[in-house]
Amino acid sequence: MTTTPRELFDRHVRLIEAGDLEGLLGQYHEDAVLLRFDRVVRGKDALREHYGAYLAARPHFKELLQVADTEDLVSYQAVIEQGDEEHRAYGAIWTRGERIARHVSGLFPVAAGGAARKGVVHVDLEPYTAWPSRSVPDPRNAGREAIGPVLLEIVDAEGPILAERAYRLYVKASGGKALTSIARAPLSGATFRLKAAGAIEMEEGSEVLRPAGTAEVRVRELGQRALDEVPLREVAELMRRLRAAGAVELPRAVLDAYGLVRMTAKAEDFLAQAEQVSEMADV
Template identity: 80%
Template sequence: MSTPRELLDRHLRLMQAGDLEGVLGQYHEDAVLVRFAAPVVGKAALREHLGAYLAGRPVVKEVLNVAASDDVVSYQAVVEHAGEEQRTYGALFLRGERIARQVSGLFPVTSGEGRRKSGVHVDLEPYTAWPSRAVPDPRSAGREAIGPALLEIVAAEGPILAERAYRLYVKASGGKALTSIARAPLSGSTFRLRQAGAIDFEEGSEVLRPAGTPEVRVRELGPRALDEVPLREVAELMRRLRAAGATELPRAVLDAYGLVRMTAKAEDFLAQAEQVSLMADV
């Protein structure tokens, strides 16, 4: 029988190896993962959440502290994820030799590259991720099957980039990539949902939202990559940060989202958002 410390060590090894099935095998079917953004409940939701996390290729750099009892093990570690160092801490609550409940938090690690915190705080809404479930293959399913599932995604995560919504659907259907063949019926279902009055989006807009809901919501990053955040959402965050006294807005946005490294891609994206923010103030 494995000890709680051995279970934690195996958990970290499987995470670093990117073994999603191995990691999921450590959880009970009704397991709950509590994060800052929102709780993740059940195997299906864990698959979506952990799959997105493992895509960032986490590397455990150092295990700092571990404390264990018969059915609980707490830990702190430094992990490199998507090229950024983060301090992760949490606790695994066990039932038998599997995880029944997990509490986990991530904080950026100050880099040696002279990273400076903005020192400015604004409140962000929690981000609610769609609890992934099996959906029909968009290439063969009819509109009656695609529409309700796509509406679920938009209702949970909207305003959401159409690209992210379509990728979530394709992944839930068992697909690996959003191809043009899969995109066409998803795009068609999007237009039909708007015609039915279920969702809203402006002509030429890539952002979908439930009908009658705000066009912009400033939320935590959640499971999104930075470039999966709607541009106007980042621009509104910048406006609020500026009002709160921030001067280096791109850096302040990364701080607000708990990100560390300013990549060239992030710099370009945030420059666009800053232009949108400034135009909104004119």
């Protein structure tokens, strides 16, 4: 019987729990790639070194928050314990045959776990559903009939989504490295055609895209987004909810809610804008 991606993932979790390095490596193809947020691990030798160090920390899957799969892909969110620390894990595994060909994985500290900071305020967030990337035609020479359905697919999965993020997801899936003006033009044109056809809606005064007839704002987990890829009104609504729950230092409370730690200058500027939007909404 053929092993499904979900069955492969379930075994992946059991092997990690058991500390079975050889069993874990046996799940990967010889040319498999593990893409983490901080580095790329390519091939069996590099995977052996990576997982050897990882298993030494005795990771434990405390909770599986979300698992979804198709015929060759499984995505997941989980809470993982390592020693006295908890992390929120996000990942996606692409299979070829019955083994892993490509694995994307990231860990974020859980602010409200066993080692929570004093005074952290918790609000419930919707899960963030990422678009499962796949091979798509080059936007520079693909026709509107090819570009439009893919953009609609991205917006359906991740909307409300910044147009900039949607375009970058498309370009990356097409094999491109950067969103150039030449690539942006046909993507933007396809977006306006989808809007004119009533398939998507665009927030007035900004380039936030969402499927037609859906909520303008959804307060979700950060997921695979960078902080500045979250629509400003989404962060502002999160701030409103945090304020109602008793949070005082809203920018820091947002980082806690997203499982982020470092307050960079860029994050500080972005969150200041969101706080202004939040305060205006309360007036």
